[in-house]
Amino acid sequence: MSTEHPHEHFSQGASxxxxxxxxxxxxxxxxxxxxxxxxxxxxxxxxxxxxGSDSWSGMAAYxxxxxxIGWDVLKAAFLGxxxxxxxxxxxLMSIASLGAMFLGDYSEAVGVMLFYRVGEYLQERxxxxxxxxxxxxxxxxxxxxxxxxxGTVRDVPPAEVRPGSVIEVRPGERVPLDGTVTEGNSxxxxxxxxxxxxxxEAGAGSTVLAGYINGQGVLEVRTDRDWRHSALAxxxxxxxxxxxxxxxxxxxxxxxxxxxxxxxISIAVLVFLLYPxxxxxxxxxxxxxxxxxxxxSCPCALVLSIPLGFFAGIGRAARQGILLKGSNYLxxxxxxKTVVFDKTGxxxxxxxxxxxxxxxxxVTPEELLYWAxxxxxSASHPLGRSIVKAYEGSLFPDRVAELVEVTGGGVSARxxxxxxxxxxKAFLQEAGVEAGEEEDRGVTIYVALDxxxxxxxxxxxxxxxxxxxxVRELRGLGVSNLxxxxxxxxxxxxxxxxKLGLDEVFSGLMPAGKLEHVRRLKPEEGLLAFVGDGxxxxxxxxxxxxxxxxxxxxxxxxxxxxxxVVMKGDPVAVPQGMVLSRxxxxxxxxxxVLILGVKLLVMVLGILGLAGMWAAVMADVGVCLLAVGNSMxxxxxxxxx
Numbered sequence: 001m002s003t004e005h006p007h008e009h010f011s012q013g014a015s016x017x018x019x020x021x022x023x024x025x026x027x028x029x030x031x032x033x034x035x036x037x038x039x040x041x042x043x044x045x046x047x048x049x050x051x052g053s054d055s056w057s058g059m060a061a062y063x064x065x066x067x068x069i070g071w072d073v074l075k076a077a078f079l080g081x082x083x084x085x086x087x088x089x090x091x092l093m094s095i096a097s098l099g100a101m102f103l104g105d106y107s108e109a110v111g112v113m114l115f116y117r118v119g120e121y122l123q124e125r126x127x128x129x130x131x132x133x134x135x136x137x138x139x140x141x142x143x144x145x146x147x148x149x150x151g152t153v154r155d156v157p158p159a160e161v162r163p164g165s166v167i168e169v170r171p172g173e174r175v176p177l178d179g180t181v182t183e184g185n186s187x188x189x190x191x192x193x194x195x196x197x198x199x200x201e202a203g204a205g206s207t208v209l210a211g212y213i214n215g216q217g218v219l220e221v222r223t224d225r226d227w228r229h230s231a232l233a234x235x236x237x238x239x240x241x242x243x244x245x246x247x248x249x250x251x252x253x254x255x256x257x258x259x260x261x262x263x264x265i266s267i268a269v270l271v272f273l274l275y276p277x278x279x280x281x282x283x284x285x286x287x288x289x290x291x292x293x294x295x296x297s298c299p300c301a302l303v304l305s306i307p308l309g310f311f312a313g314i315g316r317a318a319r320q321g322i323l324l325k326g327s328n329y330l331x332x333x334x335x336x337k338t339v340v341f342d343k344t345g346x347x348x349x350x351x352x353x354x355x356x357x358x359x360x361x362x363v364t365p366e367e368l369l370y371w372a373x374x375x376x377x378s379a380s381h382p383l384g385r386s387i388v389k390a391y392e393g394s395l396f397p398d399r400v401a402e403l404v405e406v407t408g409g410g411v412s413a414r415x416x417x418x419x420x421x422x423x424x425k426a427f428l429q430e431a432g433v434e435a436g437e438e439e440d441r442g443v444t445i446y447v448a449l450d451x452x453x454x455x456x457x458x459x460x461x462x463x464x465x466x467x468x469x470x471v472r473e474l475r476g477l478g479v480s481n482l483x484x485x486x487x488x489x490x491x492x493x494x495x496x497x498x499k500l501g502l503d504e505v506f507s508g509l510m511p512a513g514k515l516e517h518v519r520r521l522k523p524e525e526g527l528l529a530f531v532g533d534g535x536x537x538x539x540x541x542x543x544x545x546x547x548x549x550x551x552x553x554x555x556x557x558x559x560x561x562x563x564x565v566v567m568k569g570d571p572v573a574v575p576q577g578m579v580l581s582r583x584x585x586x587x588x589x590x591x592x593v594l595i596l597g598v599k600l601l602v603m604v605l606g607i608l609g610l611a612g613m614w615a616a617v618m619a620d621v622g623v624c625l626l627a628v629g630n631s632m633x634x635x636x637x638x639x640x641x
Contacts, residue, residue: 038117041068045110062106070097070113093617099291100613112295112613116621142176142210148220158227169219175212178230181205183220189213190568264297271607285609292606295616296599305591305627312634313584320639321567322577329563332546333581337526339479339574340518340540343486343496345533346550347571348461352383352443354390359455366393368455372447374400375413375420383445384411386459387422410445421448428453443492460495461488470571471500473640477578483521485514485540515539531574548574576639583637591627598623 044065051058067074076090093116100109144155146168153168158176161167166182169175175188185203190212199215202208208221210232227233268290275286310327317324324330344350357365373391376384377400388395403413410423412431421428425435425446433448435456443459471482483504486493490507497505506517518540522528530537530544533551541547541561549562551569566573602619605611611619 037068041065066110112617116617145176163223165223167221169214175208177210177223178225179221179223182222184217186217186219187215268293292616296602301595301624309588309631312631316634322573323565325563330581333578335527336529338481338523338528340483340530342532342537347467348463351462352386352459353462355460356458363454371420372422374415375422379411418450466570466572473575485509518543579639595623
């Protein structure tokens with residue numbers, strides 16, 4: 001499996017039947033049987049059965065019933081011939097039913113056509129229902145937006161709302177555009193966009209995406225993007241275009257049909273020609289058995305079930321907040337043997353916390369945090385804010401003076417008239433303070449008071465709740481190499497790698513360095529997936545066999561470079577995608593075995609004279625419906641590895 005980069009947006013609207021013999025909506029005429037002609041045709045068919053074929057009135061009733069029921073099939077077969085599509089199911093049913101008429105089996109000809117149209121209708125309903133269940137997931141575009149202008153609110157189409165507009169989102173409504181809450185508090189249902197079942201609280205300053213459902217209060221939102229660039233519009237584009245990249249299995253369907261169809265026609269001709277000589281039977285019996293063979297031979301059920309299986313898998317992934325750009329990427333996920341993670345924003349939250357307080361002898365942890373927190377009380381660095389947050393006592397800003405923040409080093413300040421230094425070991429050493437020879441692990445911050453070391457604080461980037469589970473499940477799925485690439489220090493990277501049990505960690509990397517490692521780490525067998533946050537990881541996302549962007553739907557970079565977008569940024573989505581990929585493949589293989597097995601059985605029975613046209617049509621339609629139902633099982637698959 002190979003993927004091509006950079007990625008593009010694909011054409012929309014793929015048929016459920018790709019290549020091969022199919023035409024129309026579902027391997028049929030493309031027009032469901034209409035109630036009026038169907039009822040009249042059935043009535044005439046019943047009347048013909050009563051009158052019999054011996055009378056002119058009975059034959060006329062048969063002919064009228066046949067035309068009413070089968071006209072769309074005959075027309076589709078004729079148009080198929082004109083466009084070079086001779087071997088579709090319409091052509092086969094037309095030949096078989098007309099052949100039965102020719103042989104004088106009028107009731108069988110009309111009955112088989114009737115059953116075929118009913119089966120076709122049921123197929124269309126089944127496929128249509130499954131496709132709607134998927135498309136409805138993203139059919140969330142609002143009809144209008146409540147825009148505040150001055151003291152009034154007016155409703156306008158989403159496409160006319162410009163960035164920076166103030167809109168109103170009322171209880172029970174979907175958020176129509178991406179933006180930031182400026183007023184109001186509520187609870188949001190984000191499941192349609194992220195797959196997250198738990199509600200999310202929103203208030204002033206909260207970022208909201210189009211597609212979220214407002215639960216309680218009225219929210220005032222300032223829009224960040226227009227509709228065309230909103231997260232929801234991008235999601236819809238991804239889902240609609242997902243059929244643009246076909247899996248290798250789908251690509252081989254056309255080749256299969258080109259071989260299979262002439263082979264079956266040849267067998268049918270041989271059955272017709274050889275039957276009288278081999279069995280001593282009549283030419284009529286030989287022709288009938290050849291017609292039965294042609295009816296059961298059409299590979300439409302096979303050609304339908306494979307794309308539908310992948311489509312259902314993509315739909316299930318969308319329900320979990322995993323957006324795939326095509327079925328080829330869904331198929332590829334099961335082959336991943338190496339997973340490379342970015343650290344910040346992917347495995348960790350990018351929020352530091354104090355893990356350990358390690359004071360020197362004679363100093364209490366409370367004292368160490370008191371001096372460090374006061375020195376950092378006005379600092380802007382995230383590490384400083386984490387230290388302040390870790391201090392549970394009261395802060396007295398009036399006790400702090402002469403605060404100096406050194407970028408990349410630390411801070412110095414006078415607290416209660418005493419000189420306090422808080423920062424890296426090198427920062428204290430430059431100030432003439434010997435910080436000690438203790439081993440640094442993670443991010444270590446040292447504290448000194450009037451030139452005397454007080455101790456040190458160990459901080460770490462908070463690991464995402466699902467990271468450990470993701471690593472554990474990937475191991476269980478047979479991923480042999482788990483690697484992390486980070487631009488952080490070696491000690492910080494090593495600490496995260498140790499906690500998660502990763503195989504390798506490479507630190508201090510710029511985007512170019514990450515890209516080099518991704519290229520070097522590609523396994524000889526299997527594929528490599530890179531998981532990043534979609535910004536400076538874009539080169540690595542594009543170079544990997546499968547690029548997975550975490551929570552990057554709002555980023556052009558993520559959408560262009562990645563093959564898979566995880567809406568809620570949970571690392572557990574990676575093994576879930578692999579489980580889904582394997583389940584999809586398993587279901588498709590089941591469909592193939594079922595379809596080929598049933599068709600082969602009926603073919604043999606037909607050649608032996610043990611199955612007629614009724615059995616052939618019932619088998620063809622029935623196995624197609626079974627394949628559709630089996631494909632829908634993907635929505636009930638447990639995704640825990």
